[in-house]
Amino acid sequence: MDLDLGVTHCTVLAGCFFVLHAAFSRFFLSMVCSCSYSLSAQLENEFIEMLKEDRSLTYKTHWKKVKDEFKDDDRCVAIDSSEKREEIFKKFRQGLIDEKETAERHEREREERIAASIKERTRLVELARSEHQREVEIGRSHHIKEEAEQAMKALLADLVRDSGTDWSAALSVLRRDHRWNNLDALSKERKEKIFEDHCNDLRFRKRAFYTRLLNDIPGLTLGTSWKEVRRIIRGDSKYDKFVSDPNRKEEFARFIQEKTVSARDAYRKLLHEARIITHKSMRHWDESESYRKEILTQLEKDNRHLIMESISEEREKLLVSYMRDLEDRGPPPPPTASDSSARIVRRQPKYS
Numbered sequence: 001m002d003l004d005l006g007v008t009h010c011t012v013l014a015g016c017f018f019v020l021h022a023a024f025s026r027f028f029l030s031m032v033c034s035c036s037y038s039l040s041a042q043l044e045n046e047f048i049e050m051l052k053e054d055r056s057l058t059y060k061t062h063w064k065k066v067k068d069e070f071k072d073d074d075r076c077v078a079i080d081s082s083e084k085r086e087e088i089f090k091k092f093r094q095g096l097i098d099e100k101e102t103a104e105r106h107e108r109e110r111e112e113r114i115a116a117s118i119k120e121r122t123r124l125v126e127l128a129r130s131e132h133q134r135e136v137e138i139g140r141s142h143h144i145k146e147e148a149e150q151a152m153k154a155l156l157a158d159l160v161r162d163s164g165t166d167w168s169a170a171l172s173v174l175r176r177d178h179r180w181n182n183l184d185a186l187s188k189e190r191k192e193k194i195f196e197d198h199c200n201d202l203r204f205r206k207r208a209f210y211t212r213l214l215n216d217i218p219g220l221t222l223g224t225s226w227k228e229v230r231r232i233i234r235g236d237s238k239y240d241k242f243v244s245d246p247n248r249k250e251e252f253a254r255f256i257q258e259k260t261v262s263a264r265d266a267y268r269k270l271l272h273e274a275r276i277i278t279h280k281s282m283r284h285w286d287e288s289e290s291y292r293k294e295i296l297t298q299l300e301k302d303n304r305h306l307i308m309e310s311i312s313e314e315r316e317k318l319l320v321s322y323m324r325d326l327e328d329r330g331p332p333p334p335p336t337a338s339d340s341s342a343r344i345v346r347r348q349p350k351y352s
Contacts, residue, residue: 043078044088050075051092059096063089141185148185149194155179156198163202164247167192207251213242214255222260223310226252260311266304267315271322274298279331282323295319 050073051057057066063086070076079085155177160170174180183191214220217232226249233239242248271277276298284291299305299319308315 043075046075047079047085047088048092051089057093057096059093059100061093144185148183149190151179152183152186152191152194153198155183156195160195160198161202163199163206165199167195170195206245207254210242210245210251211255213239214252221310222256222263222308224256263304263308264314264318267308267318268322270299270302270304271319277323277326279326279329282320282327285320285323 050070054066054069067076067085067089076085079088155174156170159173159177186194214229217224217229219232220229229252230243233243242251245251274295276295281291281295285295305315
């Protein structure tokens with residue numbers, strides 16, 4: 001029994017020893033490998049440092065041509081294998097190749113950036129030059145057109161003096177003048193527009209001239225007829241141009257119409273200013289002759305009333321219409337305390 005127990009104990013102890021031995025062997029082996037790797041890496045780094053010290057080595061250098069230069073260097077001797085030395089050298093040379101490619105790539109990128117910058121600056125300069133040239137061309141074209149327009153106006157002033165001339169008739173005259181050839185910068189539409197403006201200006205100036213002439217006619221009123229005017233100006237040389245105008249009758253009618261419209265507006269303003277006229281005036285106008293005379297007496301003091309004497313019926317219609325309008329609107333609202341100091345007090349008639 002005791003013998004069996006001792007055998008068992010021996011067996012267990014042997015097993016433990018075997019396990020410990022295996023573990024120690026693995027640990028020792030790993031330590032040896034680690035130290036060997038570290039030493040190998042250190043030797044390789046020293047070998048590479050040796051190669052770096054030689055500035056003559058390039059990415060084109062071969063180990064066979066330069067290995068004799070390093071055979072006496074301890075860092076080379078430390079690498080015990082010739083194949084290993086060549087392998088490390090190739091790794092070193094590949095690094096030089098990589099550095100060269102990286103440098104070349106960076107240089108290409110720098111040159112590309114420079115080229116792109118130059119191209120962009122060139123584009124901006126060309127754009128600015130093109131814009132400046134376009135502005136110059138526009139300015140030159142505008143100047144040429146302005147000169148052509150002035151030449152066209154001068155040509156019209158010399159050749160077209162009748163505001164009733166139509167464009168087609170004017171063209172036949174204008175084209176015979178050598179100055180017409182200098183108007184190519186103007187389009188057909190622009191030439192016609194300048195012609196229309198010229199004719200409108202002629203009509204405006206003619207009407208202004210006729211208005212001055214007609215205003216000088218002695219005794220002319222709003223009710224004067226064309227027949228009476230023709231008799232008055234007959235034989236007066238300053239009216240020869242007006243009398244010879246085929247549209248003289250229409251021009252006179254226009255003149256009278258414009259003066260009548262102006263006189264109506266002035267008379268309406270006079271009525272509005274007349275304080276004697278109130279909302280009660282219409283009733284007193286119908287009932288009292290003396291009240292009518294009082295109103296008319298006040299109005300006759302103003303030339304805006306007198307100038308409509310020749311069309312007194314229309315003048316009275318305007319007066320009555322104004323009084324009826326005031327009557328329809330009724331009395332004005334009572335003044336408030338805030339505006340009593342600023343209100344205009346209308347004169348009240350004695351008929352209240």
